[in-house]
Amino acid sequence: MNNKVDLNCDMGESFGAYKLAMDEEAIKYITSANIACGYHAGDPQVMAQTVDMALTHGIGLGAHPGYPDLMGFGRRKMDVAPGEMKNYFIYQIGALQAFASSKGVKLQHVKPHGALYNTAAVDKELARALAQVIYNLDKDLIFMVLANSEMEWAAEEIGLKYAREIFADRHYNSDGTLVSRSNPQSVIKNSDEAAKRLVKVIKTGQIEALDGTSFPVKADSICVHGDTPGAIQHMINLRQSLEEAGIDVISMGKFIR
Amino acid sequence: MNNKVDLNCDMGESFGAYKLAMDEEAIKYITSANIACGYHAGDPQVMAQTVDMALTHGIGLGAHPGYPDLMGFGRRKMDVAPGEMKNYFIYQIGALQAFASSKGVKLQHVKPHGALYNTAAVDKELARALAQVIYNLDKDLIFMVLANSEMEWAAEEIGLKYAREIFADRHYNSDGTLVSRSNPQSVIKNSDEAAKRLVKVIKTGQIEALDGTSFPVKADSICVHGDTPGAIQHMINLRQSLEEAGIDVISMGKFIR
Amino acid sequence: MNNKVDLNCDMGESFGAYKLAMDEEAIKYITSANIACGYHAGDPQVMAQTVDMALTHGIGLGAHPGYPDLMGFGRRKMDVAPGEMKNYFIYQIGALQAFASSKGVKLQHVKPHGALYNTAAVDKELARALAQVIYNLDKDLIFMVLANSEMEWAAEEIGLKYAREIFADRHYNSDGTLVSRSNPQSVIKNSDEAAKRLVKVIKTGQIEALDGTSFPVKADSICVHGDTPGAIQHMINLRQSLEEAGIDVISMGKFIR
């Protein structure tokens, strides 16, 4: 269906003396970076370096705000009221915007992190709060959303630009949700299988669920990971497969209107 | 010498369940608010509320970044390298800029907090680093500096706007430095005496030091405090004395070029 | 039923420059202090001062551990796995134990804070995890539990000492749970009414629920608050009413076996 797709990856999740992932390698193969903003991961040094690195590689800059839980890496749900989460969002996005603006550039997108992403995908009030905050900050920002989730509907309603995301290495249920990681079949470990599957999703606009049924999805961006063994090779394979199939792999900012 | 002066006060230093100072009262009598940015004090909720409150009262918005030391309230010197402090500055100022920009306004000034202010006043490399960062973020931002300090020289050198600050309730040494708080005469406790003294400083451009000698100072802003007993009454007295002496009490953004 | 009761109050919830509640006053009227341990509130300075103050007044020392959420004051539920919460508990209780042991005394009890308390009251796995950790640290420690909750059953099962707590100013439902704060009748604001009611509960071993029915409760400790207007006067009234009714107001450590 589409002949364009973005590849996004979480970046800048190191902190102080702690180094996480292989950002210097991963950044060569992706088109958009989701940069941690100091709440679940990242610190000002890391943010400055990651913005510089992304600019060097000409990829899209995105804020990746999360819950204020460094010890839990933002992976634990917290009962933060939507009105309060709005302010946490402004704080984190604003901090990253300043690193971009001090280099004369603007952010391309915002993607919530971890447990916040999962919660906003199913919680209408939270999804709207986040979409509204992004819209107020900068109408040109793209909200990166789980395809077919409350986040997508919130962006649509508010008139905020959005990019629908699918996951490179995950199986889906027939209702469009991700198969839980507790199911041993949830993760697609074979790199070639994952790449072929994604080419088909982009080309056909259909995902085959684990039960064999299909459902429609319009995918603007594919989420890849840079912190697992073999991650870089997976990215290279995926990018090559997409390009061989005639799909342009470019930053979402170049095709999301 | 001047017939205009700004009154600035630290604001938004509450955190979570912890309330500090009487911002709601103090904000009625000042013309510029230095708003904490979450490192030494303040949190996103407090920042949002303080920005709203300052806009309601039509006063200038300033960022008040500090060391990352909430437990010490930013009052303890930390050996942070200037290059790293630059990034802490960008982070904190950017976070506050976003609260302003989501309301459609811009920040007026930046004033470093506590031990960072004291260190930058005497450390040339740090002063330059901070001035440079502010200049890169927004050339219209005013750097609030201790009069006659390394911060003033740094702003001058870089071509950054600056406002020279004096303290409402403190005695000075003949070399322009503040009398140490360890000296029992360091703080002027009598509200009328302090007000008269400040009127004279603004009118004459001279400060009388504790030893009776005088030295020149161009004061653009007077720092007042909102967290001590009697603070609000001091502000009222001071503002009235200044106005009765024909001095305009207005936001620094209206006269600093 | 009982002729003895303990009065407990949260203490040591100040942090750095932030002062909370009137601990110096409240401590005169209570018999057990629940001392914050640096996660949801409190810091090492405050812990040291609060332990000293409690020893001066001869009251029981308790640890008051919470979620690692200073910004939310531990009032927001976090999805922390019970196994991980065990280690947060050891950390916080151990830190306070050291302040006690450096003064040659031991802790009397442990009371979870805020959202952690509410969660442990209804989550069997979490309640058991917390009870087990306390038992492993020191078999003499008393677990302060919501009467008739999962915490009580967990302590009973493990063989850990426990004190059943009721709230001085709250109405109950007929099933023993607290009436939600969203119900305007949830809080008993009249000090005399609250005091009379508590005397009756201690004397009869029955609580009258908001719907008029009664249910049995064995209350070992009454939770009072020191951070609201009129709080100190409420404590004085309550203590006087209890004593006039012939009830001994003493530290739980003196009667819990």
Place this chain on the structure above:
Amino acid sequence: MNNKVDLNCDMGESFGAYKLAMDEEAIKYITSANIACGYHAGDPQVMAQTVDMALTHGIGLGAHPGYPDLMGFGRRKMDVAPGEMKNYFIYQIGALQAFASSKGVKLQHVKPHGALYNTAAVDKELARALAQVIYNLDKDLIFMVLANSEMEWAAEEIGLKYAREIFADRHYNSDGTLVSRSNPQSVIKNSDEAAKRLVKVIKTGQIEALDGTSFPVKADSICVHGDTPGAIQHMINLRQSLEEAGIDVISMGKFIR
């Protein structure tokens, strides 16, 4: 001079999702672990796991408290008053003591971390404050000190047990201080050279300084690192060299009286 020496290594400096160093390997070759306590590094999960691992290998458990500066990994000096640092020490040591006591064991030693260690080595008031706190907490605890530093004199004065530490890979000045890392010759990179040198130091009680002169040192423990490339091989070489020279490599707790 001695025929016994302890090998100590910093451990448990991971945090949340961040893994640091190769503790699982390093722990096989050392005799004492300095375990981070959550201020400069470490978290309750990591502390629990590190205590378990150290017990499995039968080595001495030590607390490794630092400044409250996770972002700077405790490597930046902070102007914390000695009286306040005492309470930070009690807090951190107490937290680790609880992990030990919940396993039925006691801590062997305390070693300050990073900038705190460097400051206490030259600041008499701070050194005494730390030594006094350790003594108050548990008279059997060993204070691990830089040989010939203010920490050693403070322990001596107070009557606290102490272990004098030297560094496996560092050159010394003739006055007993370490050659600054800014000097390219400061670090001994050749593993065999470092091992031979340390055997000689232990055997003769003399260190040869970089300028060729010698000075006396009684070394009870050698500090090794587990976080650099080749670190594990260095440890193996060192331990083998020491044992071949007839030096017992055992936990300091077995020979410090």
